[in-house]
Amino acid sequence: MTPHGRRPRTGAATASPAGPKAASGAAPRPASAAPPRAGTHVSRRGPLPGGAGETYDVVVVGAGVVGCAIARALARYPLRVALVEAADDVGEGSSKANTAILHTGFDASPGTLEAGLVRAGHRLLTGYAAEAGIPVEPVGALLVAWDETQRAALPGLAAKAARNGHHATRIIDAAELRRREPHLGPGALGALAVPGESLVCPWSTTLAYATQAVRSGVRLLLGCRVTGIAPRPGAPHRLTTTRGPLTARFLVNACGLHADRFDALLGVRDFAVTPRRGQLLVYDKPARSLVRHILLPVPGPLGKGVLVAPTVYGNVLLGPTAEDLDDRAATGTTADGLAGLRERGARIVPALLDEEVTAAYAGLRAATGREDYRCAARPDRRYVTVGGIRSTGLSASLALAEHVLGLLAECGLRTGPERPLAPVRMPNLGEAFPRPYRDAAAIARDPAFGTVVCPCEHVTLGEVRAALASDLPPAGLGGLRRRTRAGAGRCQGGHCRPALRALSEEYGKGAGTR
């Protein structure tokens, strides 16, 4: 990867302060405050850059897919923006462990904020993915009815989809269903076909937003947990963090599972988050030929239910469970959870169970007791909460970011003139698009793209080096896996982890043992 990325900016744009339109909080910024090189914009440890109490126009707390999208949206304006994250990498929360589907919003509750944002987000992310090199496969979904009650529910679901603006759904009979999904288990009575439901790479999505934000001047402060906010009526927020103090004129809470706790730092108590765990099994690549669509269950009283879906990496997912817990860090799997999934999977696609399991993981949804997001602007505090982004945040992320810009404007933020963002092109992790190990031109340019270091996922030395030298390098082997897929395959790094560790250490950025 080349360090091509700073924003092309005209002198005029940089020099023209946000001044006249700036609200009390967002003071004009001198031209000399132009952001330095992208690389220096990611800081992982030690005292915060800029000295104690550095002042930002906007501080976004939480670098999940939502916070990164918000930071990217803000990067279009001449503002000083910090994206503050407790973990040592972006996307370490719910954003790394989901079912990786770009939803159309066909099944949302019509009229909710979520319904509108998922629908808009689907359109925005589909376009953005093509531009940024994020793999998306529009395979479509089939909502399979396994009994008469479920079959009877299909017309209602089609009508609901239409109310959500999705008019292309269609009910198909058992024969057509079997033609389209020959490996489906016996007993399927029909389905609602939902075109547009797509597979997406959640890792490159979050990374693309963050990389683009950083290249466009946003400061990404990792390993930096916000622990307190001093009450200072009328004045900018003084944040206490594990890496020192920060000052924010405007503040955005994108803390995911911890959004209620962050609210509480400001004395706001609107909702409580209940972590709802979703365990998932990932099947090895030979299973990919068994499944053509996203196979959804008909939603019942127990939520969305267990699905079987391909991934852009060429695997098949089975999951998620839905378990309400108290522990916001309970991302382990359980024997019962995995057994239950296998039981469901055996009904949906029996042959799946004969394949090897590549990975098992769990993610936590931020449920708040309401079937909608919990987004709110508090102009008196120049504070925006983006909470309750439960099970669709990846799909809605770009639309959510635009929505948050509106909420910040309600709070009095004047952004100044819009400028183009620095371009971003992510290394392709999807099987439907050419990967470096099959790209003769890439290998001719750099033979390291012809050396496969992770045989299960065909990840080359060139890709690993590029990730380690990127504007937003990984903090450990988990981060390297999300950037390259190295170690994410059927042997789970048993083969390549020692070599990857050595490479990470060579680049001096690896945490070594993760």
Added chain:
Amino acid sequence: MNPRPEQDRAARSVDVLVIGAGPAGLAAAARLAAAGAGRVEVLEREPEAGGAPLFCARPGFGADPRGRALDGPGYARRAVRAAVRAGAVVRTGVTVTGWAGPLTLETTAPTGLAAVGARAVVLATGARERSRPARLLPGSRAPGVLTTGELQRTVTLFGARPEHIGRRAVVAGGDPVAGHAVRLLRRAGVAVAAVVCEGPRAAAGPAGLPADVPVLAGAVVTELAGRGRLDGVTVRDRDGRTRTVRCDTLVLAGDWIPEHELVRAGGLPLAPGGRGPLVDAALRTGVPGVFAAGGLLRGGEPAARAAAEGRAVADAVLARLDGRDPGPARGLPVVAGGAVHRVHPGLLGPEPAPLVLWAARPLVRPVLSVGQDGRILRRARLGTGLVPWRPLRLGPGWTQDPDPGGGPVVVRAEDGGDGTG
């Protein structure tokens, strides 16, 4: 996205293409080259040829002709030398990534992409140990869990030091490699808290376990705990009681699965009960011209066994090359019954052939039978017990006279009770 890169694949052809330069592939190549099979090429993805033994820097690989004990790397170097001396070409750093035709394979290397055609292909890609998720081990996903293979690679790259492994380890599995894992951990200064093995202690391989290592026999690891780093495992013993063993490292030993990516990608018929290719006694697969040998068929066996199979497969390849026997695998299907989990070979030809079988669970005094269409061909009580990780070999006497026009040959084991027979 990018233009289709496939046009840039260089095409070439050889007589025999061997995939994998481990003991099996190298032995096959050596014999084939010596027998005048023409251009014999071995492709190996690692930077060095030799296969799994390269990472076993300890004795356990027999001896050289002068009786000096060989370690893994020594054994590997000899195997490479023998193949090269015989005239085979061994290319390293070349990864075979798929099929471009029935007998043509796609490769990726620093020198570029190629499509290599051959008159015969030998798959010798070896086996690996199952990972934590593949074993459906629930609980924490914290780091600190590795297979014996990864442990060996870590030590090869970083040296035997606890900071690259951990402080206190549990080893799970009764496979012979468990003993190697224990010794390697101790050499690295890692304390071994326990070896957890499903069977009795005595089952743990010819090299056995060091006498002073705590063994939890008849037990299994059922769950992992720890945040940020593994800090313990739950162990369940035979009568269902559980306990927690504190450790920051778990070594998963054994539980072999074939490195079968190419087998699956090529749509080769699979051996029932296993994940390797279906072969007959001559090691032909279901696709004419494609052969298989070594760990790919049976993980977890000694290198010498894999090498012997490499030599055996060479005979079948020669028979194809000179037109004596070009066909795919054929014969009566051999299937597992009762407590037998898997049988090799999966097809039985007209000649009696030895069988190898694996048990699904430990059996103390098993009664073994070979039958066809309800008729018992042979039945006997075994003198020894069966354990899942140690295959049992049966001489060709067990497979005499099945009806060539009849149904599948069923190899079955039942528990015969304790010493009553």
